[in-house]
Amino acid sequence: GPSTATDEAVKQLLEAGMNVARLNFSHGTHEFHAAMIDRIRRCSKALNKPVAILQDLQGPKLRVGDLPDEGVQLLDGSTVYLYVVGETEPQKQPGKEYLPLLVPNLAKAVVPGRKILMDDGNVELQVTDIVEDTVVAKVIHGGKITSHKGVNLPGTNLGIPGFTAKDHDDLVFGLSQDIDCLAVSFVEKASDIAFVRQAIQEINPQKSNLPIIAKLERPEAIKNLHEIMHEADGVMVARGDLAVETSPST
Secondary structure, three states: OOOHHHHHHHHHHHHHOOOEEEEEEEOOOHHHHHHHHHHEEEEEEEHHOEEEEEEOOOOOOOOOOOOOOEEEEEEOOOEEEEEEEEOOOOOOOOEEEEEEEEEOOHHOOOOOOOEEOOOOOOOOEEEEEEOOOOOEEEEEEEEEEEEOOEOOOOOOOOOEEEEEEOHHHHHHHHOOOOOEEEEOOOOOOOHHHHHHHHHHHHHHHHHHHOEEEEEEEEHHHHHHHHHHHHOOOOEEEEEHHHHHHOOOOO
C-alpha cells in the first residue's frame, strides 16, 4: 500500500525476509499497482532476493452506503430500516432511522431472525420484518456507523457471484503484469476456483497453470474445505471476515 510505496520500504521488507508481495486490489488503481510491481521487481533484482507477486482480488464487497460525515449512531433496542442503493428506496418517514446499503438482493435473501453485522461485527442487527424492498431490523449491539463500513450476513446466501466484473478487469491487468500467483476472495466451493481457472484460460492460455490461492472468509468455505483444497493450489485463512461470520465454537 501507500506506506510501502518507496524503494527504501520495499528493500526493508525484502531484507526482513518477505518472499511474497501481496497486492490488495480492494484499493488502488492499475497505475498504482503497476508502479508497485515494477518497484518490487527492481528492488528484488538489486538485492538478489527473489519475491513472488501475489494479486489479491477484491471479490464482492458488501458495505454501508454514503452517510453524513458525522455518521449515524445506532442505539441498543432501536429499530433501523435498511434499503439497497439502486433498488426501490422507501418512502422515508420522520423519526425513523434509514441506512443505505450496498448489498444486492438483501430483502430477497434475509428472513426474520437473521443477523446483520456491520463494522467488523461491532454493530449487530437482527432482522424483524421485510416490507417490500426494505428490511426492518432491531439493533442488538449498537454503535456509530460511518460510510462504507463492511457488512456481513452470517448464514445468508445472497446469490451473487464471487468473481465480479471488477475482478475480471483486475485479472486481465494482473496477467498482463505477469503476476506469479492469484488469491480469490470469498470462495465458498471448489467450482469458484474452477470458474477463475477458466477465466485465466480465456484471457491468457499461457498462464493457465497460474497458482490460485483460495481465501477462506465464509463458513461455507470451511464446510467445503476438502473439495476447495483439491481444486486450489493453496488456501489463505482470512481471519477478519471469517471470525465475524463464525463463532469460537465453530
